[in-house]
Amino acid sequence: MKYLNSQEAIQIDNELMSETYKYTLSQLMELAGLSSSMAVEKVFTKKEKNVLILVGPGNNGGDGLVAARHLSIFGNKVYIHYPKPNKNFNHLLRQCESHKVLILDDLSNISVDFDVVIDAVFGFSFKGNKKKSYIEKYLTGILIIKGDIRDPFGKVIKFLNFTKIPIASIDIPSGYDVEKGNTDNLFVPALLISLTCPKLGVKNFKGRHFLGGRFIPNELEVKYELNTPSYHGSEQIVEITN
Amino acid sequence: MKYLNSQEAIQIDNELMSETYKYTLSQLMELAGLSSSMAVEKVFTKKEKNVLILVGPGNNGGDGLVAARHLSIFGNKVYIHYPKPNKNFNHLLRQCESHKVLILDDLSNISVDFDVVIDAVFGFSFKGNKKKSYIEKYLTGILIIKGDIRDPFGKVIKFLNFTKIPIASIDIPSGYDVEKGNTDNLFVPALLISLTCPKLGVKNFKGRHFLGGRFIPNELEVKYELNTPSYHGSEQIVEITN
Numbered sequence: 001m002k003y004l005n006s007q008e009a010i011q012i013d014n015e016l017m018s019e020t021y022k023y024t025l026s027q028l029m030e031l032a033g034l035s036s037s038m039a040v041e042k043v044f045t046k047k048e049k050n051v052l053i054l055v056g057p058g059n060n061g062g063d064g065l066v067a068a069r070h071l072s073i074f075g076n077k078v079y080i081h082y083p084k085p086n087k088n089f090n091h092l093l094r095q096c097e098s099h100k101v102l103i104l105d106d107l108s109n110i111s112v113d114f115d116v117v118i119d120a121v122f123g124f125s126f127k128g129n130k131k132k133s134y135i136e137k138y139l140t141g142i143l144i145i146k147g148d149i150r151d152p153f154g155k156v157i158k159f160l161n162f163t164k165i166p167i168a169s170i171d172i173p174s175g176y177d178v179e180k181g182n183t184d185n186l187f188v189p190a191l192l193i194s195l196t197c198p199k200l201g202v203k204n205f206k207g208r209h210f211l212g213g214r215f216i217p218n219e220l221e222v223k224y225e226l227n228t229p230s231y232h233g234s235e236q237i238v239e240i241t242n
Numbered sequence: 243m244k245y246l247n248s249q250e251a252i253q254i255d256n257e258l259m260s261e262t263y264k265y266t267l268s269q270l271m272e273l274a275g276l277s278s279s280m281a282v283e284k285v286f287t288k289k290e291k292n293v294l295i296l297v298g299p300g301n302n303g304g305d306g307l308v309a310a311r312h313l314s315i316f317g318n319k320v321y322i323h324y325p326k327p328n329k330n331f332n333h334l335l336r337q338c339e340s341h342k343v344l345i346l347d348d349l350s351n352i353s354v355d356f357d358v359v360i361d362a363v364f365g366f367s368f369k370g371n372k373k374k375s376y377i378e379k380y381l382t383g384i385l386i387i388k389g390d391i392r393d394p395f396g397k398v399i400k401f402l403n404f405t406k407i408p409i410a411s412i413d414i415p416s417g418y419d420v421e422k423g424n425t426d427n428l429f430v431p432a433l434l435i436s437l438t439c440p441k442l443g444v445k446n447f448k449g450r451h452f453l454g455g456r457f458i459p460n461e462l463e464v465k466y467e468l469n470t471p472s473y474h475g476s477e478q479i480v481e482i483t484n
Contacts, residue, residue, distance in 0.1 A: 021340050022333035026268040031276075041476040073456055074476050091264035098263050098459040214315055217340040234283040234316050 001240070002226045003200045006178040009124040012196060012220060021217060028215065029059065029092075032195045033066020035212025035236040036170045039193045040067070040116060041074055042237065043168070043208055048075055049115035052104065052165070054156050055082040056121035056174065063170050063195070064120020065092035072099040079104045079112065083152030107159045117165045119189060121156055121174035124199055157186065166190040176201045197226050198240070209240040243482070244468045245442045248420040251366040254438060254462060263459060270457065271301065271334075274437045275308020277454025277478040278412045281435045282309070282358060283316055284479065285410070285450055290317055291357035294346065294407070296398050297324040298363035298416065305412050305437070306362020307334035314341040321346045321354065325394035349401045359407045361431060363398055363416035366441055399428065408432040418443045439468050440482070451482040 004012070016023045040051070053068045055061040065080070069092070072078040078101045085093060097103075104110070157175045160167060168191040172178060175186045181201035182188070192205055195213035202209070211228060214236050221228065231238045246254070258265045282293070295310045297303040307322070311334070314320040320343045327335060339345075346352070399417045402409060409431040414420060417428045423443035424430070434447055437455035444451070453470060456478050463470065473480045 020336075022336040024268055024333060026266055027272050030269050030272045034273075034276075038476040070476070074473075091266060094262075094264040095459075098461060100460065217337075218342065219340060231316075234280040234312070 001198070001228060002224065003198050003203045004124075004196075004224075005200050006124065008224060009178065009197075009199055012216075012224060013124075015220060016215070021220075023215065025059070025062075028213070029062045029066055031215055031236070032170075032213045033063045034070050035195070035210075035214065036063060036118070036120075036168075036193045037067040037070035037074065039191065039210040039212060039237045040071060040118060040168050042210075043191050044116045044166070046115055048077060050112050051076050051078045051116055051118065052110075052112070052114045053078065053080045053118040054121050054160070054174075055080050056123075056153065056156075057084045057086050058123060058125065060120050060123030060171055060174075061086060062089045062092060063123070064118060065089055065096055067118060067120065067170065068096050068101050069099050072096070072101050077112075078102070079114075081105075081107055081156065083156070107155060114165045116191075117160070117163060117167050119160055119167055119169040119174050121153055121160075123171045124178050160187045163187075168193065171195045172199050172201055193237070194240070197224075197228055210237045211240055212237045243440070243470060244466065245440050245445045246366075246438075246466075247442050248366065250466060251420065251439075251441055254458075254466060255366075257462060258457070263462075265457065267301070267304075270455070271304045271308055273457055273478070274412075274455045275305045276312050277437070277452075277456065278305060278360075278362075278410075278435045279309040279312035279316065281433065281452040281454060281479045282313060282360060282410050284452075285433050286358045286408070288357055290319060292354050293318050293320045293358055293360065294352075294354070294356045295320065295322045295360040296363050296402070296416075297322050298365075298395065298398075299326045299328050300365060300367065302362050302365030302412055302416075303328060304331045304334060305365070306360060307331055307338055309360060309362065309412065310338050310343050311341050314338070314343050319354075320344070321356075323347075323349055323398065325398070349397060356407045358433075359402070359405060359409050361402055361409055361411040361416050363395055363402075365413045365437075366420050402429045405429075410435065413437045414441050414443055435479070436482070439466075439470055452479045453482055454479045 051071050053064050055064040068078050068080050081104045167189040169189040177183050179200040191208045193210050193212050229238050293313050295306050297306040310320050310322050323346045410433040411431040419425050421442040433450045435452050435454050471480050
């Protein structure tokens with residue numbers, strides 16, 4: 001199976017939404033978020049579990065909002081921490097609210113006993129080098145304010161790095177370099193849901209690993225030599241075994 | 243469980259896409275079409291089966307196009323008959339094409355041995371009385387041209403009425419009155435996938451019957467007293483047993 005470099009991941013995403021394949025972001029996000037929620041439900045089998053979803057500012061966060069709604073529909077008690085709402089996803093947030101997903105404003109004072117925390121903070125377009133110093137500063141415990149965009153998510157990465165709650169990451173663990181992986185010695189999730197195809201940075205990941213986002217046309221499979229594993233029947237996820 | 247009258251079905255659909263719940267048609271159609279494809283895959287278990295999808299001009303047809311794509315991704319050989327393409331769903335058609343779904347222009351000359359035909363022609367907004375005489379004319383074998391809108395679908399209903407291929411209907415069998423049901427003595431599908439909630443017109447349906455479209459907020463469940471059956475885990479369909 002192919003592990004995508006950053007350029008390939010971006011290209012495939014762009015191609016899917018090009019005039020050739022005409023997927024809408026809304027469709028891809030619905031299927032990606034649904035498959036992520038299904039993998040979480042498969043691995044964390046407790047009923048009515050408490051789920052915390054850390055939602056980032058971009059498309060990875062959008063996948064997280066979709067997953068939040070589905071996990072709530074599945075019967076779980078779902079909370080989101082969403083420090084920088086993206087106005088393009090107002091409808092996804094509203095859907096969460098109407099499905100009884102609760103909003104948790106402050107990670108430093110949690111009273112719920114969470115069974116799993118979903119990392120939907122940064123996806124494959126995260127620039128490792130650009131934000132590296134920022135994360136390092138947080139890891140050493142020194143709070144450096146670097147502007148509105150970066151500040152809330154430093155705290156979120158720090159939370160992921162120190163929490164004892166099992167983590168499920170969507171697409172790639174947040175803060176990992178998409179190609180070089182866990183160069184900053186960050187958290188290791190218990191579960192990873194790679195979307196479309198895994199990225200180079202998780203090639204050595206040892207936890208439970210599922211593939212989701214079952215929408216790649218065969219032409220793109222061939223063009224990028226993806227060799228993705230076969231899904232079974234109508235399932236939207238498939239486990240990757242090393 | 244509630245069986246919706248026509249007014250309720252229309253209202254719920256409108257409410258889902260209102261400012262209160264903010265679903266996009268694209269999201270609802272993706273989930274409805276996916277659940278329809280899953281029910282077909284569950285009931286018709288043959289691998290690489292030949293599937294024919296009859297696609298209507300409205301949203302029921304859109305659900306059919308989404309189902310066509312997913313059924314092709316599941317590994318089946320999928321054909322669509324789509325005599326009156328809806329330009330709002332050009333992207334769904336393009337997605338079908340890029341997933342190797344084939345277009346069948348003429349139902350009168352079929353050389354493929356189909357395992358199942360999916361009826362995605364008319365949904366809950368079909369006006370039984372308005373088109374009744376038209377269908378009756380077709381059933382008696384007299385071809386009456388009644389303009390571009392109605393003509394191709396009379397042939398399609400006639401095909402459904404006389405085919406020996408097992409039929410799977412999405413939401414309601416096409417040509418049925420949404421409330422009064424099979425008043426014109428039309429075909430009876432082997433499988434019915436009701437979306438959101440079944441309609442009054444299928445209350446006496448005896449075939450295999452699944453519910454799909456798992457996206458109703460609890461507020462609407464309560465408001466319309468739907469009492470829909472419980473889905474299991476992360477499944478997107480649930481069988482309705484009388």
